[in-house]
Amino acid sequence: MLTLQDVVYAHPNQDILFDGLSLIVNKHDKIALVGNNGTGKSTLLQILAGRLSPTGGHIQVQGEPYLVPQVFGQFNQYSVAAALGIAQKLEALQQILAGEATEENLNLLDNDWTLEERCQMALARWELSDIDLSQKMETLSGGQKTKVFLAGIEVHRPELVLLDEPSNHLDAKSRNLLYEYIQSTKNALVVVSHDRALLKLLHTVCELNRHGLTVYGGHYDFYAEQKDLASNAFAQDVKNKEKALRKAKEIEREALERQQKLDARGKKKQEKAGMPTIVMNGLRNSAERSTAQMKGIHAEKVGAIRQELQQLRQSQPQTDKMKLDLDHAGLHKGKTLLKAQSVNLNRNGQWLWNEPINLQLNSGDRMAIKGSNGSGKTTLIRLVLGELQPEQGTLERTPIKAIYIDQDYSLINNELSVYEQAQYFNTGLLQEHEIKIRLNRFLFGKNDWDKPCLALSGGEKMRLMLCALTIAQQAPDLIVLDEPTNNLDLQNIAILTTAINEYNGTLLVVSHDEYFLEQVNVAETVQL
Missing domain, CATH: 1.10.287 (Helix Hairpins)
Incomplete structure (x- = not known):
């Protein structure tokens, strides 16, 4: 179905992104493509989809692959039909039905008489029945945009589907729909994802790194086990060599x-x-x-x-070089930080939550906020942080030091350099060399200190945020994480998980990533 042989890709400045990649995708294969940010996973999918040409090597593809891209807002000016690549076909169909059965229209339609019905059925399957094909993409949420492209699988009926971080922006219910599709489909799949629950549904894991493409003959658990074995063997090699020295x-x-x-x-x-x-x-x-x-x-x-x-x-491995030493929060466990009784807010004449919120958050708690997109999760966070006041019920707060880390790491000032950002959090008056030692621990070497924060990836911003927390004199009493794994690769999710597990304060997490919630030992859940 698809064969890659010694594929090379270089950026326009001639920097090699990857070379010597070889891979065979057979019918019904379900392949996970993993690797650190920047290794070229999305670029490789673009090449497989025929949207980019490789610099060297050979690619053979049977049929036309269908790509579900990562959604960042790049499709906002398109209609739903245009984003799906069917706008001209639909217009030709409508003109033919209106009596204009010209040769041009018939050629454009290419006998695809069921296109409109297929579109409606596909949108309904992904719970988008209220979406019009002429509607602008900018009117949709991130999750809805992703589901539009997922609906396109049924519209285009390809044999090979390429998925680039498909679970990003999806709420729990939509993720389950995605998992059901992956389990039941006869399509061949190549999936780029950091969603461990999704990765476990795929039969083969391929890791893209600076050495090339390594194929692991098993699903994610097998891959993780092999990586652990390799890591342990490497650590033993280092220990043996140190002993020999x-x-x-x-x-x-x-x-x-x-x-x-x-x-x-x-x-x-x-x-x-x-x-x-x-x-x-x-x-x-x-x-x-x-x-x-x-x-x-x-x-x-x-x-x-x-x-x-x-x-x-x-x-x-870079992660093994990191030293995580988050300070301890100052509050004793069990102290009541927040108590909400029958809390609600009014939005356009309607209460936001059908059932008012009752919530008690104590020092040391690890709590998750769950709910579908639009259920008011971010609003509840703003209530917890004191940025909003309830219009119904009572809310009692203890003055605490809290830090809110969203999926875009907005606490990082893009106008500052990496060193300047670290210095901004230096409430303990550490010396310059001590700041730079901390930055080195979080994999920011000398060449990174003057780099603008604007140029950092999501994973790099996360590491800088964690570094800033270790530089601050006192750890926060409360850390609020809002979809923290959305823009992170598996390596950076592991770094974040380790750091959070070393933190002894109070944790409040908004996330659809059940695996992450389990790994950071979330014990309580507020369901909206």
């Missing part, structure tokens, strides 16, 4: 000490024997040459092991 240094020291004792003993014997000075000088020079030769041999061994260890450390 210590042993080599010890042998070097002991050998030199023995040689020095032998030399001293030999000198005393020579002096007692009353040897001529010229003979003694010759013996001393010989001993010094022997000692120098032995030093050189041991230094060469130590140097070789040290170089091997350095090479190992340079190839160490």
Whole structure:
């Protein structure tokens, strides 16, 4: 169905994004394409879809693949029909039905007489029955835009479907519809995703990294297990090499000490024997040459092991180099931070929630807010943070230090450099070198310090946000995460998960990512 052979892609500036990629996709294959941000996953999907041409290599495709793209608002000026690529066909159909059965219209329609009915059925399947095909995409929510393209699968009826982060922006109900499609479809699938629940539904995982494309013959759990085994083996290799270096240094020291004792003993014997000075000088020079030769041999061994260890450390996975040390929150566990009784707000003459909200948040709690898109999750967060006041019921808050981290990491000021942003959070008056040490821990090296925050990816902004929390003198009493995994790859989700699990304060999370909620030990849920 699809074959890639030694595919290369270079940016217009000739920088190589990836090369030597080979892959075979057969009928009914369901393949997950994973990898860190920036490795070229979306670019590869664009190449598979025929929207980009590779710089080198060969691609063979049977039929025309259908791509469900990531939605960022780039389709806002299109109608739904135009975004689906069927606007001209629909117009031709309508003109034919109105009596204009011209050759041009008939060619455009290409005997696709069921197109309009198929569109309505597909939109209904994805719960978009109220969407008109002439409606502008900008009037839709992010989740609705994604579902429009998912509906396009049934409209176009391809054999190969390419999905780029399809669960982003979808609420729990829509995600379940997506999972059902993936499980039941006979289409061949290539899916880029960080959604672990979705990844577990796919049969094969392919990882794209700087070394190329690695195929793992199993679903996500098998892939994760193999990565853990490789990580543990790598850590053991480093440990063994460190041990070998210590042993080599010890042998070097002991050998030199023995040689020095032998030399001293030999000198005393020579002096007692009353040897001529010229003979003694010759013996001393010989001993010094022997000692120098032995030093050189041991230094060469130590140097070789040290170089091997350095090479190992340079190839160490970036996440393993990170040092997470979030400070402890200052409040004792169990202290009531917020108590809401029968809380509601009025929107255009109607109450926002059918049932008023009752909620108690205590210090140390880990709580999730769940609900469909438009159910008022962000509004409830604003109530919790004191940015809104209820129009019904009572809300009691304890003055606390809270930090709100949304999916766009809006706390990061795009006008600042990476170093300036870190310095902004420096309430503890750390020295410049201490700030830079912290930045290094979060994988921001010397070349990144002057980089504008505007140029950072979602994952980089997340790491900078975590770094800022470690720089601040006191950790917040409450961290609020709003869809924190939406723009992160698997590596950065793992970093975020580790950091949150080290934090001992109160956590409030809005997320449709059930796997993430489980990993950060969320114990309570508010369902809107």
